[in-house]
Amino acid sequence: MRNRLFYLVFLTIYPLVISSQVYYNRTYDFGIIDHPIAFVSDQAGNVIVCGWFEDAYHENQRAFALKVNMNGDEVWRISIDDPSKYMALCITESGNIALSGCKNDHCFLSLVNSESGEEIWSYQDNISEGFWFGSVNEITNGTEFRLHAAKTTNFAHLILYYVFNSESGEYINYVENINEIYNPVFISGQISPNQIWFACEGMVMCDNYYGLCGLWIFSALHIAGVDRYSSDKGCVVRLFSWGSEYYLGVLTKTLEGNIVYGNAFEIIYRNFNITGSGIIGTDKLLATGTIDGELAVWFIDYALTNMYEKVYPSDPPRIGVDVLGLQSNDMVIMGTETASIGNETDIFLMKLDADGLVSTEDLTKEENIRIFPNPTSGNIYISSNETRNVEVSIFNNLGQIVKIISDTNQNISIEDLPNGFYIAVIFVDGVVVKQEKLIKK
Numbered sequence: 001m002r003n004r005l006f007y008l009v010f011l012t013i014y015p016l017v018i019s020s021q022v023y024y025n026r027t028y029d030f031g032i033i034d035h036p037i038a039f040v041s042d043q044a045g046n047v048i049v050c051g052w053f054e055d056a057y058h059e060n061q062r063a064f065a066l067k068v069n070m071n072g073d074e075v076w077r078i079s080i081d082d083p084s085k086y087m088a089l090c091i092t093e094s095g096n097i098a099l100s101g102c103k104n105d106h107c108f109l110s111l112v113n114s115e116s117g118e119e120i121w122s123y124q125d126n127i128s129e130g131f132w133f134g135s136v137n138e139i140t141n142g143t144e145f146r147l148h149a150a151k152t153t154n155f156a157h158l159i160l161y162y163v164f165n166s167e168s169g170e171y172i173n174y175v176e177n178i179n180e181i182y183n184p185v186f187i188s189g190q191i192s193p194n195q196i197w198f199a200c201e202g203m204v205m206c207d208n209y210y211g212l213c214g215l216w217i218f219s220a221l222h223i224a225g226v227d228r229y230s231s232d233k234g235c236v237v238r239l240f241s242w243g244s245e246y247y248l249g250v251l252t253k254t255l256e257g258n259i260v261y262g263n264a265f266e267i268i269y270r271n272f273n274i275t276g277s278g279i280i281g282t283d284k285l286l287a288t289g290t291i292d293g294e295l296a297v298w299f300i301d302y303a304l305t306n307m308y309e310k311v312y313p314s315d316p317p318r319i320g321v322d323v324l325g326l327q328s329n330d331m332v333i334m335g336t337e338t339a340s341i342g343n344e345t346d347i348f349l350m351k352l353d354a355d356g357l358v359s360t361e362d363l364t365k366e367e368n369i370r371i372f373p374n375p376t377s378g379n380i381y382i383s384s385n386e387t388r389n390v391e392v393s394i395f396n397n398l399g400q401i402v403k404i405i406s407d408t409n410q411n412i413s414i415e416d417l418p419n420g421f422y423i424a425v426i427f428v429d430g431v432v433v434k435q436e437k438l439i440k441k
Contacts, residue, residue, distance in 0.1 A: 022070065022071045022072075022351075023330070023351045023352060023353070024071060024072030024349070024350070024351045025072075025348070025349075025350045025351075026068070026072040026348065026349050026350075027337055027346045027347065027348045028049075028066055028068075028074065028077075028346065028347045028348075028349070029346045029347070030053040030062075030064045030066075030077075030079065030347070031053030031054060031055065031062065032053070032054065032055050032056045032344050033053060033054050033055070033056065033058065033343060033344060033345050034051065034053045034064075034336060034345050034346055034347050035051045035052050035053065035054070035085075035336070035345075036049050036050075036051040036321055036322075036334055036335065036336065036347045037050060037051035037052070037085075037086065037087055037088070037321070038050055038051070038086075038087070038088050038089055038187075038322065039089075039322060039324065039332075039334045040089055040090060040091055040097075040324070041324055041326050041327075041332065042091055042095070042114070043327050044069075044070060044327075045069070045070035045326050045327065045328055045330075046067060046068065046069050046070060046075065046114075047067070047068050047332055047334075047349060048065065048066070048067045048089060048091075048097055048114075049065065049066045049067075049068075049334060049347065049349070050063070050064065050065045050066075050086035050087075050088070050089045050099055050101075051063075051064060051085075051086055051347075052064060052084065052085040052086060052101075053079075056343070056344070060083070061083055061084065061085055062079050062080055062081070062082075062083070062084055063079060063080045063084035063085050063086040063099075063101055063103070064077065064078065064079040064080075064086065065077070065078050065079075065086060065089070065097070065099055065112065065117065066347070067097075067114070067117065068349060070328075072349060072351060075117075076116060076117035077117070078112065078117045078119075080103060082103055082104050083103070083104055083105070084101065084102060084103040084104070084108065085101045085102050085132065086099050086100070086101040087100060087101040087102070087132060087133065087134050087135070087186070088100045088101070088133070088134060088135040088136050088187075088188065089136065090136055090137050090138055090147075090190070091114070092111070092138045092145065092147070092166050093138060093140070093145050093166065094166070094167065095114050096111050096112065096113055096114050096120060097111070097112050097113075097114050098110070098111050098136050098138065098147055098166070099111075099112065099136070100132075100133035100134075100135065100136035100149050101132055101133060102131075102132035102133070103124055104124070105129050105130065106124050106125050106126060106128050106129060106131075107124070107125035107128040107131055107132055107133045107149070107151055107162070108122070108123070108124050108125075108132070108133065109122065109123045109124075109133055109136065109147070109149055109162075109164065109169075110122035110123070111166075111169060120169075121168065121169030122169070123164065123169055123171060125151075125162075128151065130153050130155075131151050131152065131153045131157075132151075132152065132153070133149040133150065133151060133152075133162070134150050134151075134152040134184050134185035134186055134198075135149065135150045135185055135186070135187065135188035135198055136148070136149045136150075136188075137188055137189070137190045137196040138166055138190070139190065139193060139194050139195065139196055139207075139208070139209050140193050140194055140209065141194060141209045141210075142193075142194075145166040145167075146163050146164065146165065146166060146172065146209065147163070147164040147165075147166050148161050148162070148163055148196055148207055149161065149162045149164070150185040150188065150198045150205075151174075152181075152184040152185040152186075152200075153184060154183075154184055155182075156180050156181070156182045157180065157181065158176055158177060158178070158179070158180055158181075159176070159177035159179055159180075159181055159205055160174060160175070160176050160177070161174060161175045161207060161211070162174050163175065175207075175210075175211040177205075179215060181200050181203060181205075182200075183200040183201045183202075184200060185198050185199065185200050185205075186199070186200065187199045187223060187225060187226060188226065189225070189226040189227045189228065189234070190228070191206075191226070191227075191228050191234035191255060192228065192231075192234075192255055194208055194209045195207070195208050195213070195234075195255060196208075197226040197234055197236075198226075199223045199226050199236070200223075201220060201221070201222065201223060202217060202218065202219065202220045202223075203215060203216065203217050203218075204216040204223075204226060204236060206255075216236075216253060218236075218238070218251060219240050220236075220238040220239065220240050221238075221239045221240055221241060221246075222238065222239045222274065222275075223236060223237070223238050223239075224237040224238065224239065224274050224275060224276050224277040224287050224289075225237045225276055225277030225278060225287075225322075227277070227278065227279050227285075228279070229252045229279070230252075230282075232254055232255055232256070233252045233253060233254055233255065234252070234253060234255065235250055235251065235252045235253075235279075235285070236250070236251045236252075236253075237249075237250055237277035237285060237287055238250075238251065239267075239274045240264070245266055245267075246266070246267045246272075247264040247265060247266055247267060248264065248265050248267055248274060248287060248298060248300075248307065249262055249263065249264035249265070250262050250263060250264075250285060250300060250304050252304075261304075262304065263304040263305070265300070265307040269291050269292060271290075271291070271292045271293065272289065272290060272291050272292070272296070273289040273290045273319070274287050274288075274289040274298070275288060275289045275319075275320060275321050275322065275335075276288050276289075276320065276321055276322030276323055276334075277322075277323065278322070278323045278324040278325050278331070279325050280325030280326075280329060280330075280331055280354050281325060281329055282302055283301075283302060283329070283354060284299050284300060284301055284302055284354070285299075285300040285301075285302070285304075286298065286299060286300075286323045286324075286325065286331060287300070287323070288320030288321070288322065288323040288333055288335070289319070289320050290319050290320065291309065291311050292311075293317055294311045294312065294313050294314070294317065294318075295311070295312040295313075295314060295317075295318040295319065295320050295333070295335065296309055296310065296311045296312070296320065297309065297310050297312075297320065297323060297331075297333065297356050299355075299356065310356045310431065310432070311430055311431070312350075312431055313429050313430065313431070314337075316337055316338050316339060317337070317338050318335055318336065318337045318338075318348055319335050319336050319338075320333050320334075320335040321334055321335040321336065322334050322335070325354075326351075329353075329354050330351055330352065330353050330354060331351070331352050331353070331354060331356070332349055332350065332351045332352075333348075333349070333350045333352070334347070334348070334349055335347075335348055336348070355432075356432075357432060357433070369382065369383070369384045369385075369386060369390060369408075369426050369428075369433075369434065370382070370383045370384075371383075371392070371424055371426075371436065371438065374436075374437075374438055374439060375439035375440070375441050376414065376438070376439070376440060376441070377440075377441060378413060378414065378415040378440075379411045379412065379413050379414070379415070380411070380412050380414060380438070381409075381410070381411055381412070382405065382407075382408045382409070382410075382412060383408070383409060384408040384409060386408075386428060388428050388429045389406075389427075389428070389429050389430075390406075390408050390426065390427070390428055391404065391405065391406050391426075391427045391430075392404070392405040392406075392424055392425065392426050392427070393405075393424075393425045393427065394414070394417070394422050394423070394424050394425075394438065395422060395423045395425065396420070396422055397420070397421055397422075402417060402422070403417065414440060417440050418440070419440050419441050420439075420440060421437060421438075421439060422437070422438040422439075422440065423435055423436070423437060423438065424436055424437075424438045
């Protein structure tokens with residue numbers, strides 16, 4: 001889908017109003033090479049990230065978890081001294097953080113206090129060499145809450161879940177299914193209070209409070225995410241190919257029954273990577289990754305009819321790993337930033353609004369660009385102090401581009417446009433930084 005074709009999704013005839021909401025664009029460092037794997041957000045807008053870091057030789061892996069507040073300020077960080085990796089996390093009903101992965105080559109699960117990061121309890125399997133807990137979620141039967149952790153590995157293995165008491169960490173039992181999977185479980189989502197969807201490539205396993213309740217198999221090169229789509233449906237965001245073409249697709253399925261609906265959108269770029277996905281309210285679905293080596297986000301409307309994408313050039317380059325929607329109707333992208341020397345990486349978190357507008361640091365730069373007079377009878381002047389590439393696209397009230405202006409600091413004629421209301425969208429290096437109503441009279 002061509003970029004500007006889908007700016008109609010977020011353009012309105014009203015000017016952009018920047019609220020007092022705080023956005024941020026931060027990096028965090030744990031080791032020489034950082035691997036952020038998963039993250040979640042609570043109702044207050046705090047974000048918790050987990051993963052692992054290692055040295056320059058890709059050795060000495062250590063698990064980490066990081067919490068930042070709604071402003072991106074670090075609240076706490078923890079790491080494990082023994083060889084370890086965190087692969088998944090979730091927030092429990094009590095508000096604490098469950099972290100799953102491996103420690104000393106054994107499945108490992110721990111619960112930490114969300115305020116301090118201090119460990120409340122932990123579990124380490126002493127007979128699971130070569131396996132790890134690839135995901136963890138909490139579900140309920142209406143009165144009691146349990147953590148379900150999927151035990152997984154890189155080789156062919158039976159589908160297997162361990163079940164724990166959320167509060168005490170007591171191991172309750174395990175659920176084993178006769179079906180084998182051939183790729184590790186690497187992502188999951190709580191689709192309803194009593195149902196989790198776990199995913200490996202090309203397959204979703206639907207697990208309820210008491211055990212496995214179904215398998216869903218489809219074509220996929222990669223599953224970017226599983227999430228709750230509505231009160232009675234879950235969804236899967238997948239990358240798949242048809243012939244020589246690649247598509248970003250969304251499949252929805254009812255929780256009770258097997259009614260499946262979806263749509264797919266062609267990816268027109270030769271060099272791209274899609275890694276993670278999320279949902280903002282009942283507004284849109286998101287996916288993140290890269291386009292031509294630059295951080296990118298794809299936006300799909302909730303009706304699954306349109307898709308558009310945004311690219312966020314940066315130096316040093318960034319790779320999106322995952323994206324999530326916040327209660328405030330904002331979004332956060334999580335990923336890695338590559339250092340200019342060697343293969344060192346840091347973690348970045350970038351909080352944007354629902355339309356993917358850039359963070360506070362960049363939003364202030366809109367004051368460097370002004371369009372006047374407004375209203376105008378035929379000519380406008382675009383004043384810019386920017387040293388980067390500035391382009392202004394003018395949309396009519398149907399969302400159609402009627403003029404593209406790349407010249408600044410000079411008079412521009414718009415006498416050819418009929419009188420009426422327009423939206424002027426300002427791009428800096430291809431990223432939207434401002435939109436405002438323009439009146440031609």
